[in-house]
Amino acid sequence: MSGEELHGLAPVVGRETRLVVLGSFPSVASLRAQQYYAHPRNHFWPLLSAIWGVDLVAMPYRARLAEVKRRGLGIWDVYARCRREGSLDSAIEDSVPNDLASLKRRAPKLEAVAHNGGESARAMGVTRALGVAVIRLPSTSPANASWSFERKLAAWRAAFAAHGLT
Numbered sequence: 379m380s381g382e383e384l385h386g387l388a389p390v391v392g393r394e395t396r397l398v399v400l401g402s403f404p405s406v407a408s409l410r411a412q413q414y415y416a417h418p419r420n421h422f423w424p425l426l427s428a429i430w431g432v433d434l435v436a437m438p439y440r441a442r443l444a445e446v447k448r449r450g451l452g453i454w455d456v457y458a459r460c461r462r463e464g465s466l467d468s469a470i471e472d473s474v475p476n477d478l479a480s481l482k483r484r485a486p487k488l489e490a491v492a493h494n495g496g497e498s499a500r501a502m503g504v505t506r507a508l509g510v511a512v513i514r515l516p517s518t519s520p521a522n523a524s525w526s527f528e529r530k531l532a533a534w535r536a537a538f539a540a541h542g543l544t
Contacts, residue, residue, distance in 0.1 A: 391452035395485035398452035402497035405465035419520035467497035
């Protein structure tokens with residue numbers, strides 16, 4: 379993937395969604411697989427597995443998404459499209475945001491938005507306007523090596539517990 383315009387993934391949001399995790403934009407691995415958090419070293423699926431006591435990593439992707447929706451979690455990204463060389467957030471250029479204002483319509487039971495990392499958190503002004511709780515979580519990206527898995531897990535578990543998703 380190089381300087382061409384990249385398009386993100388469709389939201390995983392349902393009428394029962396209470397918490398939406400917003401990433402920045404899918405990695406190269408995620409775009410190739412057309413799956414959220416497809417990079418094998420990303421901690422997203424292992425964190426959810428640990429929080430819920432279900433081995434999501436071993437499940438087929440569709441089953442993972444069904445479990446996520448069943449538990450009231452949504453997944454989306456801040457950016458709908460952009461140009462980017464590689465997978466680093468710092469390389470994102472010419473970004474076009476997703477319609478985050480539509481989250482309340484898409485998820486009428488929405489209680490909170492959790493930003494997965496710093497680049498996503500740059501959109502906190504938009505998500506605060508939704509009138510729900512807004513949380514900044516440590517990035518699940520393998521590039522966020524300064525946080526151990528256990529430290530990330532504690533932060534993610536607390537956010538999920540606060541909204542009844544544990």
